[in-house]
Amino acid sequence: SLEPEKVWVIEDNGNKDNIYEVNTAGDQLREFEVKNAKNNDWEDLTKDKAGNLYIGDFGNNENERKDFVIYKIPSPLVEKGDKIEAEEIRFSYPEQKKFPPKPADRKYDTEAFFYLDSLLYIITKDRSNPFSGKALIYTVPAIKGDYSARLVGSFSTCKDYTICQITSAAISPDGKTIVLLGYGSLWIVRDFDLPDFSKGKVEFIDLGVRTQLEAICFKDNNTVYLSDEENHVTGRNLYSYTLPHNQKVESKGY
Incomplete structure (x- = not known):
């Protein structure tokens, strides 16, 4: 999550319950402890138009978790101290019936989400075996509560699990471009309709x-x-990285 020439970052599971402001040279500028939060497996960070930050605690490598939570915190830019109180947005995937499911159905790890129009769009990380290359798209309201996430679509990546698992996501400031990241891969989505942006x-x-x-x-x-x-x-x-302008780029495995 970005301010001009400054980036808010988090650490992965087992580390501090903190967020950090760093500049693009890598220097740490500020550090905040997030109260009412625990870093079980923090994976991604996003921001809304008001400057609130959302921390996704939804890492689920083994597809065993039932306690997904997104922590919503006010903009650190207006905080005077070094602690920020978090609200909890708890959710579950109603389509998951077993914990863990059989290997072919392990689609409920999560590392990616973004905010748009009062909703959080959550994109799952496919850990199925055999690998299907399909990520699920869910939404939950971006307000405190306990929700069953709404399945709104799926996104096909490719069949090579080494590069085709989705690890982060973001939407452009003008709301016209969605990017999905993999291990060395990038999917750019334009001309989409919501909520199922995969058809763009x-x-x-x-x-x-x-x-x-x-x-x-x-x-x-x-x-x-x-x-x-x-x-x-x-x-x-x-x-x-500068995005290409509506350039057609083919991918093996589609």
Whole structure:
């Protein structure tokens, strides 16, 4: 989630219940403890027009969780101290009946979401075996409560699980472009209708890298920032990428 030349970031499961403001050079500027929240498996971060931030605690590698929650916090830009109180948006996937389901039905890990028009659009990470390359699209209201997420569509990526699992999502400031990130892959969706944006015009981009890309946000309507997770070899980098302008890009595996 982005302010001009500044980025709000979170850490993955087991780390602090904190959000951090860093600049594009990687320098940490501020740190806030998120009260009334626990980092079970924080995966993604998004923002609404009012500046509220949403933290997605919905990582679910084994498809066993029943306690998904999105933490809503007020804009840190107006906070004076170093603590922020969170509201809870709890939800479940009503289509999931077993925890975990059989391998072919393991579609309920989640690492990606974005805010638009009072709704949070949640995109699941496919862990099915054999791999289907299909992500589910759900919505929940962006207000405190306990919800059954509404299934509104599905998004087909490709058949190579190493690059075709969705790890983050974002929507442009003008609301006309949705981007979905994978491990070295990017899907750009334009000319879509809601809530099932999968029927829009989809372009696939092979980014040419195979790091653990797990976060994306818009700098402006045509430029995104990407970041990868740190591991023993590489990661913890911030990248800038300019989107092609409605250019047709083919993908193997569609």
